[in-house]
Amino acid sequence: MDALDALTADHNRVRGLFDRFEKAEEADDAAAMAEVFAKMDEDLEVHTTIEEEIFYPWARGLSDEVNDIIDEGIEEHHVAKVLLGEIEGLEPGADAWKAKVKVLIEAVEHHAEEEEKEMFPKIRGASSADDREQIGQQLEARKAQLGAPTPADADGMTKEQLIDLASEQHIPGRSKMDRDELAATVDAR
Numbered sequence: 001m002d003a004l005d006a007l008t009a010d011h012n013r014v015r016g017l018f019d020r021f022e023k024a025e026e027a028d029d030a031a032a033m034a035e036v037f038a039k040m041d042e043d044l045e046v047h048t049t050i051e052e053e054i055f056y057p058w059a060r061g062l063s064d065e066v067n068d069i070i071d072e073g074i075e076e077h078h079v080a081k082v083l084l085g086e087i088e089g090l091e092p093g094a095d096a097w098k099a100k101v102k103v104l105i106e107a108v109e110h111h112a113e114e115e116e117k118e119m120f121p122k123i124r125g126a127s128s129a130d131d132r133e134q135i136g137q138q139l140e141a142r143k144a145q146l147g148a149p150t151p152a153d154a155d156g157m158t159k160e161q162l163i164d165l166a167s168e169q170h171i172p173g174r175s176k177m178d179r180d181e182l183a184a185t186v187d188a189r
């Protein structure tokens with residue numbers, strides 16, 4: 001899969017978790033909030049790792065403009081990691097914990113948006129489809145190594161089953177996704 005599509009799929013899975021967190025908070029369901037946060041923590045850890053290990057170093061060579069956005073991206077990852085570290089030290093469900101999770105969600109939403117709207121179009125314009133496909137394969141292999149969801153987890157599932165799962169996982173844009181996009185976005189483990 002194209003690297004940019006694979007990373008966008010990760011973003012949408014995390015957006016689904018953000019939405020589930022907000023719903024759990026509205027329902028004052030501390031157990032659900034803690035469960036969803038644990039998934040967010042794991043997904044964000046793997047996603048920032050594969051971007052920093054594989055995707056950013058590759059994209060850096062493409063243009064000065066891309067380089068500048070990547071510098072900013074790395075700082076935004078740093079902010080997310082600091083917040084995740086601080087959240088882990090707080091009592092799940094406590095007011096301070098909820099406040100920090102909400103700030104984390106806002107920071108990551110901003111970062112993912114910037115990648116999709118500013119960084120990815122520039123990378124798409126400066127790279128070949130073959131190269132992006134190759135990087136996409138490397139990203140997927142590393143994700144599998146780190147124990148994160150990959151499209152292979154959805155092998156054998158029908159499109160209808162994937163749509164149901166995407167709905168359960170609050171995946172945004174699911175109604176417009178084809179089978180491959182759904183399989184790349186849901187957590188089918």
Ligand SMILES: [Fe+2]
Pocket residue numbers: 048051073077111115
């Ligand atoms: Fe990122």
Ligand SMILES: [Fe+2]
Pocket residue numbers: 007011047051112115
């Ligand atoms: Fe990203």
